[in-house]
Amino acid sequence: MDTGTHLLIGATLGGLAISLTDPALISHSTAVYGLFAATIIGSNAPDFDTVIRIRGYKSYLQHHRGFSHSLPMLAGWPLVLAPLIALAFHAWAYLLPIFLWTMAGVMFHVFLDLFNAYGVQCFRPVSRRWFHADIIPIFDPILFSLHAAGLLLWVFDVFGTAAVFPLVYALTFLFIGCRLLIGRFMLQLVRRRYGTAGYSFLIPRGLPHEWKYVHETGQAYITGSIRGLTLKEEAIFEKGEQNDIIQAVMGSDGVRTFLRFTHRVHISCQKLQDGYKVELRDVRFRHGHDLPFGMDVMLDERLQVIGDTIGWRKKMWEPPYA
Template sequence: MDTGSHLLFGVTLAGLAMADPAVAAHPELQHAVLAATLLGSHAPDFDSVMRLRGPSAYIRHHRGLTHSLPAPLAWAPLLGFPIAWLCGAGEWSWTVVLWTLFAVCFHIVLDLFNAYGVQCLRPITRKWLHLDALPLFDPYLFAGHAAAALLWLSSYPHAVLVFMLVYALTAVYLAWRLAVNRVVLRKLAAHYGMDEANVTMLPTLLGASWQYVADLGDEYATGYFKGGRVDEAAQLPKAKPESLEEPAKATMAAAGVRAFHHFSERVHVKVQEVVDGYLVTWSDVRFWHQRGMPFSAAVTLDRNLNVLSEQIGWNKKSWQPPFV
């Protein structure tokens, strides 16, 4: 999810920790747990430092190793023990480590619910896993947790009970969103007469409708599912290796294109002839929006099919859909 939401959940996890009598009774431990849950809620995204190596490296590594299966077990002591010591809560170091572990795990679980996905089962598999049930920013989760945090800051005497209720409702909400996703997925698969694995979906911000992509074999069908009805918007040809044009083949060794294929699942390629050569654009159809595909790798070639420039990433503002 977005950074603001992760940090907010770090605050509310610290509030939930007040249910532990030891945390409630010792201010130094409260400070340590708050620092640990804030840092733990953001720790998996420390891989953003890969931006310094360029967009291709960032695409390859973001939500990869730092979100992997052993990552929480590394982040928890790495952050928890120093924080406990710095806050004078060394006596309760393992308590701080435990809440750090909760924060890191909650971050990874929420990212798994997003359509972008995570490599959370590394080193067992490098496959990108995504449940496609939540947008990058979920207004309902944010509002609920923000309300609980504000009550805590305003010294509401029963804030701990509010945090317990909010996290119980969060678990129910996540289960409900996943269940709705499965129902819609089955309906879309039945509509096209295909296996569910051939359909991917994107939730809209408010959750009232879903964007989808269905793999038809030689083409992708894109559209919306809303009000129980399938509304197909367009069909796009697949980028199949045996049917690629020569300019497209010439871009396959480019760093940006290799990073793109490392991550993308539903691929469309467009070759355009320009004044001095060609523009080849590889797009991930999963993230289409209003006939556009904002996640892409674009490569400029000369007439001799030599790479002149390349660009990879999102061609949209962070607040614009799709929210991944």
């Protein structure tokens, strides 16, 4: 999810912590502030790995949502952060609940990231595979609005924590479940149209009745959108034939990093004045007839890799948002 949603959910998770915690503990203001800090920091801790961006986008792509979101770090982040939070808020006596709610924030962060199309390496070190359930967009306006409304109802003292936050989280899990069922239904629509011979998957959009889809055949990636029960085919990206130029880039470190992140790639190549350029594009992130996320690899006339670039070929404010 986006950073704003993680911050908001950290705050509402703090409200849930208060509603479920022993009232005797809540009578201590240090414990209350410590719990809120625990859930907000825990809800954002896995994304602290974004500092790797200073080493370049290739390192960012390789490490972001990797070890920081892994199985060991579900406990690793709370073990590091909880003592610091308890110390900062003079709440050492409440270290255990602060630890547990920090862990809740970390786990819910990874849980939500798992449902995006971007994916997460949440089962490291057991598996380095990227997992993505393709159910919730990076920014979900309904989920954001639900948590924002719950927080505002509490801040303006319309309802207490016990009335607001358990309901907010019950509705959150209900919404995710509905998204999952709708996604499965939409995927069946795609498979009924194109058959089961190829491979089909969805890319969630902002509203539950709107999705993008990709259907892979042996020759092409067929892409389109779904609105309600209507499928609209929008662009076809031919795979083309494998050749010596494309094969020459497959062993480079940059390409291996990119292919670990995405398994559905449209590849093309072109002759330059003094060599070749191979373009690899992730078909999940499409806008119209363009695939703006990918990698360009430059080769000389002897098919030796001489450079590469990786990232987005679009403005930050332009779709798709991932």
